[in-house]
Structure formats: C-alpha cells, structure tokens
Amino acid sequence: MLRALLLLVLLASLGGCATSPSSLVEVRAFADASASLGGYAELSHRYRDTYAREQPYLVPGADPLARATDARRRAVYDDFVSLQKALVRYMQTLSVLAADTRYDLGPRLDDVGTSLKASTESGLTERHITAYTGVTRLLTRIAASGYQQRSVDAMVRDGDASVQALLDGMIVLTRLYAKTNENEKKTVLGALDLELASAPRGADRLLLILARAHLQNKTAEYQLLEKRYDLAMQGLARVAEGHRRLRENLHRLTRDDARAMVAAYAHDLRLIHEGLQEGT
16 A cells, blocks of 8 residues: 555656646747747848848949948848748747647758858857757757657757857847948938938929938838837847746746746747837
C-alpha cells in the first residue's frame, strides 16, 4: 500500500511538471502576436524603394550617387527580409507546437532563405548571421523530428539565444531604416521649403497652394513613419523580452501568474501591431 501511494505521488508530480495543452494558450497567443508584426515588412519595403520617392526632389548632380546607393539597398534587401522571415517562421512553428492539433511544418520553411552575408554598412554582424543560421537549423530539425506539444519547452530553450541575436539584428536594421527615412525627409522637405521660399512674386497662386498642400502632406507622412519606426523597435524589444521571460518560466506555465505574464506580452504586441497598421 505504501509503495502504491508513493508511486501515485511520483506520477502526479511528474504529470505536474509537463506542460499541458490548456496551459499553452497564452504561449500560442504570444507566438501569433510576435509573428504578426507585419508593419516591419512594410518598413523594409520602404527602405528598398527610397530612391523612387526622393528622386524628383534631388538637386542637380545628386542623381548618380543616389542611384549607386539605391543599387546597394536593393542588393541587401533580400537578406534583410530573410531575417524577418526566419523570426516569423520560428514564431509560427512555436504556435503550431503549442496547439493540440496535428501539424505539417514543411510548407512553413519553404520561403526561408539559406544564406546571408554580414554588412558593415547596415550594421549586421557575423553574430546576427550565425543566429539566423541557428534558427533555420532548429526549424529544420523540428520539422524532421515530429516534435509534439510538450517539446515547446525544448524549442524555446534551444532557440532563445539565436532568437535574441536575430531580434537584435532586426533592431539594428530598423535603426538603419529610420536613419534612411530621416535623410529622405530632409531631402524632400528641404527641396519643397526651398522652392516655396524662392518662388517669385506673381507666381501662379494655384501652383503655390498645391505646393503648400503637398508639403503639409509629406510632413504628416514622415511624422507618421517616425512613429512607426519607434513602434517597430518597441515591438521587437517586447518580443525579445517576452521570449526570454518565457524561457525563464517554462517550468511554471501551469501557474496563473506565469500565464498572465505571457498573456500581457501578447496583449502589448497586439497593440503595437495595431499602431504599425495605422494609416497604411
């Protein structure tokens, strides 16, 4: 009888350590919110297409340099997007693993690239490239190994270091996007201010009205974008902090306070996502 009781206690304690599907609801919500920071992709596209927007406002003689810069941006764009794709696929996979249904991870890996290059101009380093490689290898291993729900713990533990470095790389790139946007703003608004200030007396009033309205619209556009860059960096920082806290609390995910903590990160990320979509 004593042995039977001890065995029951042992089984109960082991069962309590396992992460049940019901305790992973918040993990799925956090992973889904992390994967849906779609505004980041729009900022990457905007960085790539900078030249097309600023070209009409360039001073004479500035076009050759601007074209060369445009070529460099386009050459690294795919690498920049690959970082985001790797993070999105990681979070989508985490969400699937936390669900209580069967899954097929193969299609989720199809559009994740296989190689990147460090770039001193962008600020990406070998640490960020290594992290990208680490995440893609982890995803490939998970897809091939048939991970089950309770392997969420193993995925988060194995992936946290690479995820943190990957997010740091994305923050580095977002700072580059923001700096590029600031330079574009100076070019565009500076050209409009100069032309309006130097307009001769008797200039067509309708043209002046249209020019002032255009200046107001472009000013508002850049103000909105500055907010988006700030939100994107806040979102990436929240994903990094949330994933780290998730790793630290893997053994406590059945507890209400731990679940509430994970849910709070998901809530914050949804609000940031809404802010990133504003005006798009």
